[in-house]
Structure formats: C-alpha cells, structure tokens
Amino acid sequence: MEKAKSIKEIARLAGVSTATVSRVINQNGRFSKETEERVLRVIRQNDYTPNMSAKGLRTSRTRVIGVVVPDITNPHFANVVLHLEMEFTRRGYSCLICNTNESSSLEKKHIRSLTAQNVSGIVLISSTRNYTELDSLPVVYVDRPSRSEKERGEGVMIESDNTQGGYLATRELLGAGCRHILILKCLGNDSNQLARYRGFQRAIGEAGVEEEEALRINLDAVSIDGARKAVADLLDGGVAFDGIMSTTDTMAAGAVIALREHGLSVPRDVLVTGFDDCQLAEACGPGLTSVHQDVAEMSRLATELLFQMMRGERPERSHYRLPVTLTVRKSTRR
Numbered sequence: 001m002e003k004a005k006s007i008k009e010i011a012r013l014a015g016v017s018t019a020t021v022s023r024v025i026n027q028n029g030r031f032s033k034e035t036e037e038r039v040l041r042v043i044r045q046n047d048y049t050p051n052m053s054a055k056g057l058r059t060s061r062t063r064v065i066g067v068v069v070p071d072i073t074n075p076h077f078a079n080v081v082l083h084l085e086m087e088f089t090r091r092g093y094s095c096l097i098c099n100t101n102e103s104s105s106l107e108k109k110h111i112r113s114l115t116a117q118n119v120s121g122i123v124l125i126s127s128t129r130n131y132t133e134l135d136s137l138p139v140v141y142v143d144r145p146s147r148s149e150k151e152r153g154e155g156v157m158i159e160s161d162n163t164q165g166g167y168l169a170t171r172e173l174l175g176a177g178c179r180h181i182l183i184l185k186c187l188g189n190d191s192n193q194l195a196r197y198r199g200f201q202r203a204i205g206e207a208g209v210e211e212e213e214a215l216r217i218n219l220d221a222v223s224i225d226g227a228r229k230a231v232a233d234l235l236d237g238g239v240a241f242d243g244i245m246s247t248t249d250t251m252a253a254g255a256v257i258a259l260r261e262h263g264l265s266v267p268r269d270v271l272v273t274g275f276d277d278c279q280l281a282e283a284c285g286p287g288l289t290s291v292h293q294d295v296a297e298m299s300r301l302a303t304e305l306l307f308q309m310m311r312g313e314r315p316e317r318s319h320y321r322l323p324v325t326l327t328v329r330k331s332t333r334r
Contacts, residue, residue: 014042025092040090064094065306066114066122068107070144072099074222074250075278076293077125080143083299084123091307093120102187102221104128121306127191129155138309140302145191145319156305158298158320162192165291165324166199169273170245172289172332174207176271178243181209182234184227184255185247186219196247196275214239219251227254228261235262242270249274249281249290256285256331272331287329294322 007025011018016035023031024039031039042048065088069077085095096119098110111131114122121138127145141157173181183200185193204211217234219226227246234241235258246252252274256266266272266285274281277292301322305315 010039010042010046010048013046014039040092043092044090062118062120063092064096064117064119066096066098066110066117066119068098068100068110068114068122068124068126070100070102070107070125071222072097074248075280076248076276076295077143079278079295080125080299083296084302087299087303091303100126121310123302123306138306140306140309142298142302143192156309156315156318156320158302158305158322159192160293160298160322161324162195163199163202165275165293165326166196166245166247167203168199168324168326169196169275169289169291170200170203171207172273172326172328173243173245173271174203174209176243176267176332176334178271179209180212180215180241181243181245182215182217182231182241182255183211183245183247184217184219184230184251186222186226186251193247200245215241222248222250224250224254224257227251228258229254231255231258232261235259235264244270244272246273247275249276249278249284249288252288252290253280253284256288260285266331267333271334277327281327281329284331286331289329289332290327292325292327294324298322 007018007021011021014021016039020031020035021039024036067081067084069081071077072081081097088095096114098114100107100110107126107128111133115133115137119137122134123140123142125143126141129141139155141155143159145157145159170181181204183197185197187193201211217230219230227250231244231254244252244255246255252272256272259266259270264270272288274288274290277290281288281290301320308315
C-alpha cells in the first residue's frame with residue numbers, strides 16, 4: 001500500500017483540512033485532542049515526515065527539542081530521557097540529548113549550542129536557571145528545582161515529592177524495627193537530595209529516634225562503587241547500623257554489595273531502601289524496596305507544557321509536584 005507523501009494526502013486520510021494538519025504538526029493554533037490524535041495516528045501509519053529544512057527556513061526554528069541531562073548513565077535520568085523522546089517523536093519532533101556529567105561549565109556550553117541551533121524548546125534537568133540565552137525560548141525544568149528562592153518562581157518546574165519519598169522510605173525501615181539507620185545521600189547541595197534527607201529527618205523525629213552523625217554519608221557523585229566503598233569503610237571501622245535509607249537506587253545497590261562482601265545479608269542483618277524504583281531496584285539483591293517516581297507522567301506533562309509554550313500559551317501553573325509511592329520488596333521484609 002502506497003504511503004501518503006504530502007500534507008494534502010494526510011489531511012484527506014484524517015478527514016481534516018490541510019490547515020488543521022499544519023497546526024497539529026507545528027503545534028500552533030487551536031485543535032481538539034481527538035483531532036490531534038487522529039492526525040498524528042495517520043502521520044505515524046504513513047511514516048510521513050514534514051519537510052524540516054523548508055519549515056526551518058520559514059520559521060527560523062527547527063523541529064528539534066533539546067534535552068539537557070546531568071548524567072545519562074543514571075538509570076532514573078535515562079528513563080526520563082527515554083519517555084521524553086517517545087513523547088516528542090509521537091508529535092513529530094526530534095530529540096537532541098546533551099549530557100553534562102554534572103558539570104556546570106559543560107552545561108553552559110550545551111545551552112549555548114542548543115540556542116545556536118534554533119531548537120524549538122528545551123527540557124532542562126538542572127537546578128540552574130540563570131541562563132539569559134533561554135529568555136526567548138520555551139523551557140520546562142524537570143526533576144531538580146532551583147536552589148535559589150529568587151529563581152524558583154521563574155519558568156515551569158515539574159518535580160516529584162522528594163520530601164514525602166524520603167519520609168516513606170524511612171518510615172518503612174522504622175516500621176520494620178530499625179533504630180540505627182544509615183542515611184546514604186550524595187551531591188550535598190542538590191535540592192532533591194536535600195529534600196529526601198528532610199523526609200528522613202521528619203520520619204525519625206516522629207519516631208523519637210536520634211540521628212547519628214556517624215551514620216550520615218554524603219558522596220560526591222551517584223555511583224555504585226562510591227557507595228560500596230563508603231559503606232565498607234563504616235563496616236571496617238566497626239560502625240553498627242540495622243537499616244540504610246539511600247537517596248538513589250544506584251547507591252543502594254553499592255551498599256548491598258558492601259554488606260554482602262562483609263558477610264551480612266539483606267534483609268536478615270540490615271534492611272535497605274532506595275529511591276527511583278528503576279529496573280535496578282528489581283534486580284538488586286533480594287529486590288529493593290524503593291520510592292517510585294512517576295516518570296511517564298512527568299515526561300507527558302513536561303511535553304504538554306512545553307508544547308503549550310511553543311504555541312505561545314501560558315501554562316496555568318508554574319510549579320508541579322507529582323506524588324510518589326513506595327514499592328515494597330524483600331529488602332525491608334524480615
């Protein structure tokens with residue numbers, strides 16, 4: 001069966017005008033959700049690709065969305081990027097992924113490069129918002145709220161309820177009888193990590209459990225090896241604990257390895273929780289109890305808000321905080 005080769009043919013197959021197809025493709029103008037889905041479905045079925053170069057010459061914008069991510073090897077960020085790319089592709093846009101490796105200087109270079117390439121919009125996973133280059137671009141900030149009170153009111157921000165997540169994970173450990181809980185976090189000035197730590201403090205405070213300074217670890221980076229070494233050093237030094245609340249699944253996996261190497265078993269000797277509920281949580285040890293972030297909804301909402309801004313519309317809100325849940329597995333079951 002011959003595929004449609006023009007916008008006119010797409011319009012005929014979708015039962016709409018060519019102007020409506022153009023509005024859907026360019027995300028510019030009014031159309032119903034049902035119409036958008038019908039047009040996009042016909043475009044997908046026919047593998048139709050609009051003439052990007054011609055459109056770029058007319059509008060000075062490419063049909064490309066930039067995504068700036070701090071660490072593409074982190075399973076959580078990789079999952080976010082995967083869902084974003086799927087959402088953009090569904091709408092006929094390409095995705096240009098820029099990994100900063102947690103480097104502020106590299107992040108600045110990527111921002112300048114994306115703006116120079118006339119991308120249509122940017123999804124930025126960063127706590128930095130003072131980029132004047134982005135003043136004229138639709139930008140949605142995802143996952144990491146700004147550390148600056150002044151900057152928090154600027155732009156559109158989508159994050160998970162990290163404080164509640166830290167609280168739920170710690171309460172799970174407390175409910176299972178843990179009283180000497182190791183808090184394993186990283187990137188001391190990262191707003192998400194601090195929020196999860198506040199949730200930990202709230203939970204132990206409600207339980208009347210004292211926070212122990214010796215049981216507070218703050219790593220420079222999210223890594224299995226870093227967490228493994230830090231926990232191993234504590235065990236080698238004779239520091240005792242019966243639970244570990246880790247602010248990422250990656251670090252929780254490193255902790256589980258260190259425990260195993262020291263002849264300790266999860267959950268027989270030490271209970272462990274993670275954060276993100278990525279695939280690593282299912283595969284780690286006996287199965288890792290972890291805070292679940294709704295990455296699919298975060299990505300869908302980011303896409304919807306970004307395209308609203310690309311159409312010149314103003315989102316109803318500037319800040320969205322998505323609820324989290326706790327996925328309980330064997331790592332917290334005695």
